Amino acid sequence: MADWKGKTRGGSFGYFFFIKLIQYIGVRAAYFFLAFVVVYFIPFAPKATGSTWRYARKTLKLSRLKSVGLLFRNYYRLGQTLIDKIAIGSGMTNKYHFKFENYQEFLDVLNSQQGVIMLGGHIGNWEIGAPFFGDYGKNINIVMYDAEYQKIKEMLEKNSTGHDYKVIPVNNDTLTHVFQITEALNRHEYVCFQGDRYVNADKLLTATFMGREADFPSGPFLLASRLKVPVVFYFAMREKPMTYHYRFTIAQPVARTRDRKPEQAMLEQYVANFEKILREYPEQWFNYYEFWKK
Amino acid sequence: MTNEEIIEKINNILAEEFEVDKNIIKPDAPLMRTLELDSLDLVDVVVLVEQNFGFNITGEDFAKIRTFQDFYNLVIERTQK
Numbered sequence: 001m002a003d004w005k006g007k008t009r010g011g012s013f014g015y016f017f018f019i020k021l022i023q024y025i026g027v028r029a030a031y032f033f034l035a036f037v038v039v040y041f042i043p044f045a046p047k048a049t050g051s052t053w054r055y056a057r058k059t060l061k062l063s064r065l066k067s068v069g070l071l072f073r074n075y076y077r078l079g080q081t082l083i084d085k086i087a088i089g090s091g092m093t094n095k096y097h098f099k100f101e102n103y104q105e106f107l108d109v110l111n112s113q114q115g116v117i118m119l120g121g122h123i124g125n126w127e128i129g130a131p132f133f134g135d136y137g138k139n140i141n142i143v144m145y146d147a148e149y150q151k152i153k154e155m156l157e158k159n160s161t162g163h164d165y166k167v168i169p170v171n172n173d174t175l176t177h178v179f180q181i182t183e184a185l186n187r188h189e190y191v192c193f194q195g196d197r198y199v200n201a202d203k204l205l206t207a208t209f210m211g212r213e214a215d216f217p218s219g220p221f222l223l224a225s226r227l228k229v230p231v232v233f234y235f236a237m238r239e240k241p242m243t244y245h246y247r248f249t250i251a252q253p254v255a256r257t258r259d260r261k262p263e264q265a266m267l268e269q270y271v272a273n274f275e276k277i278l279r280e281y282p283e284q285w286f287n288y289y290e291f292w293k294k
Numbered sequence: 295m296t297n298e299e300i301i302e303k304i305n306n307i308l309a310e311e312f313e314v315d316k317n318i319i320k321p322d323a324p325l326m327r328t329l330e331l332d333s334l335d336l337v338d339v340v341v342l343v344e345q346n347f348g349f350n351i352t353g354e355d356f357a358k359i360r361t362f363q364d365f366y367n368l369v370i371e372r373t374q375k
Contacts, residue, residue: 175356177333179352182351183352227341
């Protein structure tokens with residue numbers, strides 16, 4: 001059963017160390033140190049290691065040997081994406097290459113003078129996209145859980161690495177975020193969700209993902225199916241060498257049928273897209289908890 | 295549309311969408327508790343109002359709504375503008 005608590009692992013010292021390393025020695029030096037951090041994390045983050053191990057064995061059905069390899073690559077890729085986020089946020093964009101899929105279709109949607117909902121997930125480094133959307137970036141609102149947002153905000157402020165997008169923090173005790181989302185869409189802005197994590201276990205949808213049943217938050221899919229705006233599935237995947245591959249898919253409109261609610265139909269489109277990409281980049285799965293049902 | 299017609303239309307829409315008995319919708323009853331709304335259901339309220347009455351409810355508007363009567367007043371005021 002999924003039990004993510006709304007906070008992302010990673011101590012303040014760790015972030016601080018890598019931010020300073022990137023600023024003073026460079027990105028490649030940070031990657032070098034990362035290899036040691038990976039070795040530390042495998043035994044000292046047992047919950048995360050256990051969940052990734054079970055992902056490799058039960059979901060990807062890898063052998064024990066291949067699962068060990070995936071575990072190393074997974075932590076290394078996670079560290080790389082965090083380093084890249086800091087480096088790009090500090091203006092080192094010229095060190096990276098960027099590839100785009102369906103970019104023109106995506107820009108046509110952004111230029112269509114209406115709000116847009118973008119759905120991503122905890123694979124790759126989707127948050128890294130905002131600086132590359134140029135003027136569009138100013139209109140991006142990322143919806144994230146309050147506890148996670150407070151931690152990221154504190155670190156970014158402490159180290160003067162800002163971000164180009166706006167954040168809509170979700171707090172289950174208030175209703176403010178719902179109106180912030182609808183008002184942003186009414187202003188023809190773009191609202192981004194990560195569709196694969198929840199903290200409110202009362203509002204879930206279920207789908208078969210990578211061959212196993214899993215729960216997903218109903219909120220993003222309910223909004224995406226009810227509010228009459230275009231929906232784009234968006235992922236930014238890390239590739240060698242120093243490259244990000246942006247993948248955009250425009251969702252088909254969904255309607256209520258006798259057997260299926262529109263939010264379930266939207267979830268199924270999302271899951272099909274998410275699964276296709278995860279199968280191409282299985283090591284970039286960054287949900288460190290028991291994601292699938294037993 | 296008269297005020298009575300607007301109120302009748304609101305009650306019909308809310309009863310159908312949130313699957314409640316229309317008789318429990320009374321002007322002085324609390325809107326959220328009576329319809330058992332949570333934050334996600336609010337999206338439906340926003341969409342229903344936009345589709346049926348042609349305006350967008352903001353957070354500021356919603357903060358003033360406690361009872362069904364407050365909700366009727368908001369819709370009547372906006373549709374008559």
